[in-house]
Amino acid sequence: PYPFYEEIRAQSPIHWGEFFGNRGWYITGYEEASMILKDLRFQNRMPLPETTKWFERLKEIQKQMVLYQNPPDHRKIRRLVNERFTPKVLERYVFMIEETAEQLFSHIKNDKKLDFIADFAFPLASTVIARLLGVPERDKDLFRRWALTLIDTIDLNRSRKSLVKGNECIVEMVHYFKSLILNSKRNRKNDLISVLVEEQNNDKLTEDEVLSTCILLLIAGxxxxxxxxxxxxxxxxxxxxxxxxxxxxxxxxxxxxxEVLRYESPTQLTARIASTDVIINQTQIKKGDHIYLFLGACNRDPKNFPNANTLDFAREPNPHLSFGAGIHFCLGSELAKIETKAALRTILKNTNSIQIDSKQLEWRNLTGFRALKELPVVFN
Ligand code: HEM
Structure with a gap:
């Protein structure tokens, strides 16, 4: 996507345009994106059409996700989940995460060629979030299918069919989590589902809020x-x-x-809607305008990052926007970094070289995410 970003940035870092039928302001400038993300006059709203006969449940559940909530409602769930994702709390999981990484590696070590995503990255990340939430790890295949389906529903390039499939997926997930919630009511544990259920018992959260939070955390996690x-x-x-x-x-x-977060940002795009008229760097944005922030472009804005198109593992400072900014700053940023550190440590320690055949690689057809379909690597 990088030449495309450069092309629109050259016209303007805050560019009025239409891509895949989505008309709005496309942000490729770092300063502009930072301002918009931190300005509460730009609201995070669910990017779904108003008429939703075919995906009613998807809409209801998404609307209540902390990601799509605005002040003052946003604070209620965010405060609650924040407590579980502080660096201090996450420290307790470091050993488990490192051990899981080692175990996964020991299984694949003898294979000369493997799909690193299916054989290592996915089992690691899904095991960790399943344990934190209190969801059975054996259901990993379900999580993968759900994530792939739901990601399609929030992409700029989504089809109507993807929304219908997304709705079916939400119905399945709601059913799945309802039975876990029931279970958790019967025997209380120390996982995140139990924390949310307790809030529901105290009438602080509705059942739909608990379900939305579980679904968001499982997928985003x-x-x-x-x-x-x-x-x-x-x-x-x-x-x-x-x-x-x-x-x-x-x-x-x-x-x-x-630097990997900056250079190949997993989340490439996020969106906002202006709740009132706002001027950003002399550009008049009107109430109701849609704003699409290309985070992956902002992270390569040459005004803020010297040699922006060069990967430099020693780069400092590196104030990338890969986890967003402002009130919606990623809840799981620390967790994601702990997992990536454990993964890289394990792999660097146990190998002398990592190689891939770049010609075989294909990126998933998404505007919002930087994700490879498969990653066949050779470890020596
Ligand atoms: C929010 C990226 C991992 C949970 C966000 C946002 C970004 C992001 C860009 C802000 C979206 C916006 O403002 O519109 C990432 C990346 C990750 C990652 C790149 C991994 C490399 C995680 C993990 C979890 C998580 C592991 C959960 C355990 C969330 C939640 C929000 C969020 C709940 C919404 C926060 C709010 O609205 O207050 N993430 N995320 N993320 N992320 Fe992450």
């Missing part, structure tokens, strides 16, 4: 993390010089992960 871990391996394999540098200087791991 693994889909983009799988892509971060896979994009990191892709970056290492396609930039041998940086791979060698990281092997020689393991202390660079932290900045290397930030």
């Amino acid at each position: 693994h889909e983009t993390t799988v892509n971060l871990i896979s994009n990191a391996i892709y970056c290492l394999a396609t930039n041998q010089e940086q791979q060698i540098k990281l092997r020689e200087e393991p202390l660079l791991l932290k900045t290397a992960i930030e």
Whole structure:
């Protein structure tokens, strides 16, 4: 997508246009995106058409997700889940995450060729979020199918068919989580579902709010993390010089992960609607206008990132927007980084080189996400 981003940025970093039938302001400038994300006059709304006969349940459930809520409602669920994702709380899971990464690697080590996504990145991220939430890990195949279906419903390039399929998927997920909630009421545990159910028992959350939060956390909690871990391996394999540098200087791991987030941002796009007339850098935005923020473009804005199209594992500072900004700043950013660190450590420790045949690679047909279909790698 990068030449396309450059082309529209050259016209204007805040560009009025229409892509895939979506008319609005397309943001490719870093400063402009930072301002919009932090400005509450731009609201995060569910990107669905108003007439929704065929996807009523999808609409109801999405509307209540913290991601699509605005103040003051946003705070209620966000405050509750925040407590479970602070660095201090997540520290308790580091050992489990590292152990899971080692175990997964030990299973694939002898295979010369593998699909890194199906064999490592996905099982790692889905196991971790399943454990945090309190969802049976054996249902991983379901999570994968649900995530792939729901991601299609929020893409710019979505079809009506994807919305209908998304609705069926939400109906299935609601059914699935209702039985888990019932179970959790019977025997209370220390997982996130139990925390949410307790709030429901105290009349602080409705059942639909609990369901929406479970669905959002399950999907957001693994889909983009799988892509971060896979994009990191892709970056290492396609930039041998940086791979060698990281092997020689393991202390660079932290900045290397930030650089992968910037350079191949798993979330490429997010959207807002102006709740009132607003002027951004001399551009008049009207109430009701749609705004599409290409985060992957902003992260390569040459005004803010020197040599923006170069991957540099030692880059600092690196104030990328890959986790968003403002009140909707990603809840799981720390968790995603812990998982990616564990994954890379395991792989660097147990291999001498990582290689891929770039010609075989194909990116999924999405405007909102940077995700490979498969990642056949060779570890030596
Ligand atoms: C919000 C990216 C991992 C849960 C966001 C947003 C971005 C993002 C860009 C802001 C969207 C917006 O403002 O419109 C990512 C990336 C990840 C990742 C790139 C991995 C590399 C996770 C994980 C979880 C999670 C592991 C859960 C455990 C959430 C939630 C929100 C969110 C709940 C909504 C927060 C709110 O509205 O207050 N994420 N995310 N994400 N993310 Fe993530």
